[in-house]
Amino acid sequence: MQPSEMVMNPKQVFLSVLIFGVAGLLLFMYLQVWIEEQHTGRVEKRREQKVTSGWGPVKYLRPVPRIMSTEKIQEHITNQNPKFHMPEDVREKKENLLLNSERSTRLLTKTSHSQGGDQALSKSTGSPTEKLIEKRQGAKTVFNKFSNMNWPVDIHPLNKSLVKDNKWKKTEETQEKRRSFLQEFCKKYGGVSHHQSHLFHTVSRIYVEDKHKILYCEVPKAGCSNWKRILMVLNGLASSAYNISHNAVHYGKHLKKLDSFDLKGIYTRLNTYTKAVFVRDPMERLVSAFRDKFEHPNSYYHPVFGKAIIKKYRPNACEEALINGSGVKFKEFIHYLLDSHRPVGMDIHWEKVSKLCYPCLINYDFVGKFETLEEDANYFLQMIGAPKELKFPNFKDRHSSDERTNAQVVRQYLKDLTRTERQLIYDFYYLDYLMFNYTTPFL
Numbered sequence: 001m002q003p004s005e006m007v008m009n010p011k012q013v014f015l016s017v018l019i020f021g022v023a024g025l026l027l028f029m030y031l032q033v034w035i036e037e038q039h040t041g042r043v044e045k046r047r048e049q050k051v052t053s054g055w056g057p058v059k060y061l062r063p064v065p066r067i068m069s070t071e072k073i074q075e076h077i078t079n080q081n082p083k084f085h086m087p088e089d090v091r092e093k094k095e096n097l098l099l100n101s102e103r104s105t106r107l108l109t110k111t112s113h114s115q116g117g118d119q120a121l122s123k124s125t126g127s128p129t130e131k132l133i134e135k136r137q138g139a140k141t142v143f144n145k146f147s148n149m150n151w152p153v154d155i156h157p158l159n160k161s162l163v164k165d166n167k168w169k170k171t172e173e174t175q176e177k178r179r180s181f182l183q184e185f186c187k188k189y190g191g192v193s194h195h196q197s198h199l200f201h202t203v204s205r206i207y208v209e210d211k212h213k214i215l216y217c218e219v220p221k222a223g224c225s226n227w228k229r230i231l232m233v234l235n236g237l238a239s240s241a242y243n244i245s246h247n248a249v250h251y252g253k254h255l256k257k258l259d260s261f262d263l264k265g266i267y268t269r270l271n272t273y274t275k276a277v278f279v280r281d282p283m284e285r286l287v288s289a290f291r292d293k294f295e296h297p298n299s300y301y302h303p304v305f306g307k308a309i310i311k312k313y314r315p316n317a318c319e320e321a322l323i324n325g326s327g328v329k330f331k332e333f334i335h336y337l338l339d340s341h342r343p344v345g346m347d348i349h350w351e352k353v354s355k356l357c358y359p360c361l362i363n364y365d366f367v368g369k370f371e372t373l374e375e376d377a378n379y380f381l382q383m384i385g386a387p388k389e390l391k392f393p394n395f396k397d398r399h400s401s402d403e404r405t406n407a408q409v410v411r412q413y414l415k416d417l418t419r420t421e422r423q424l425i426y427d428f429y430y431l432d433y434l435m436f437n438y439t440t441p442f443l
Contacts, residue, residue, distance in 0.1 A: 050377035098396045152363045163382050171379045178367040183435050195295035202358050203258040203266060205348070209234050212384045213273040215258060217357035220349040221288045222280040222370045223377070225249050225397040230381070233390060241393045270362065274384055277357050280434045282429035287413050288405035289349040296399055302326050308343040330413050338424050354431040369434070
């Protein structure tokens with residue numbers, strides 16, 4: 001063959017280069033996939049070794065030895081749980097906005113404040129470390145279900161051995177009637193409060209005083225501030241209820257709540273401590289809450305609730321009202337309360353007692369009423385063996401110059417509402433009216 005015949009034409013050169021280029025690209029891609037598979041396999045193998053050797057995924061929990069003492073587990077839970085470091089006032093505000101939610105993620109919102117905490121906890125449910133923590137401590141996680149709890153149905157006789165004065169006979173009889181009425185109601189209609197209630201949420205409003213073995217369920221606008229002062233005195237944190245400020249009562253973190261204990265601690269106290277709840281006529285409590293939170297300057301309720309209420313329920317609202325949220329009218333507040341699509345969540349100050357204290361799940365030994373507050377409270381203090389000099393304070397916690405909310409004051413506020421709106425308010429608090437045998441209001 002002549003040299004001139006060995007020379008390739010341009011078309012052949014281009015075709016050859018194209019073929020070799022495609023072949024090289026395919027080879028490169030194959031090698032890249034193979035390398036990635038090998039690397040992934042080694043990573044997965046290391047992860048499996050860590051799990052089977054007793055270590056949780058590092059991304060979700062810091063390494064914890066598989067075998068730990070009870071104290072170490074509790075210390076680890078505390079370090080992982082930002083709730084223990086969250087200021088009380090911030091925590092209260094978060095709880096208020098989320099109180100009406102029945103989703104299983106409610107507890108996660110409280111206990112996983114850090115970014116991405118919900119996903120992290122849900123992904124780590126299968127780790128041996130998490131199972132160990134659940135088994136030994138009953139960790140507060142969404143994958144614990146307590147909807148099938150066998151709650152006790154019988155109430156226990158009150159210990160009246162410490163009550164020496166005969167003047168309490170009428171109060172004692174009234175108390176027995178209230179307890180029996182509530183028990184009979186719950187036997188007949190108890191299922192209304194039993195729908196998948198999470199244990200830690202159910203007891204989240206209950207305060208604990210270990211020295212005198214008391215559990216007190218907080219019902220805002222029913223004497224709760226002064227009751228917390230009493231608990232602080234009983235616990236040795238103050239010498240007099242009259243020397244404790246409003247901020248110390250509500251933001252001081254001096255008192256423990258029942259949901260801060262593990263499962264054993266919760267059940268032991270529920271079964272052995274004296275459990276008390278103090279309630280109030282629902283209409284009076286509602287008007288009292290409105291007057292306190294919306295008719296006086298408030299750095300939380302005006303910007304959070306007030307702005308949202310004015311924006312949704314006031315036509316042609318002025319710019320100033322939309323900015324500061326002040327000046328909410330009672331009728332606007334009622335529209336918010338009755339709206340199934342509220343622009344902001346419920347709040348503990350006007351939430352139903354049936355959803356705050358779960359009276360048909362927790363058998364309260366003592367049912368006090370705001371209408372007979374001092375009498376009921378001082379009888380209760382004698383019954384639990386409180387110091388003789390300790391009496392329930394009768395002062396108004398805030399806005400002391402204002403007239404106390406009573407039936408006459410309530411009637412003045414209800415005048416601004418239509419008959420239908422008044423009926424809907426009654427329907428909203430229907431369970432509270434029935435449970436605690438309050439007279440149906442004149443509508």
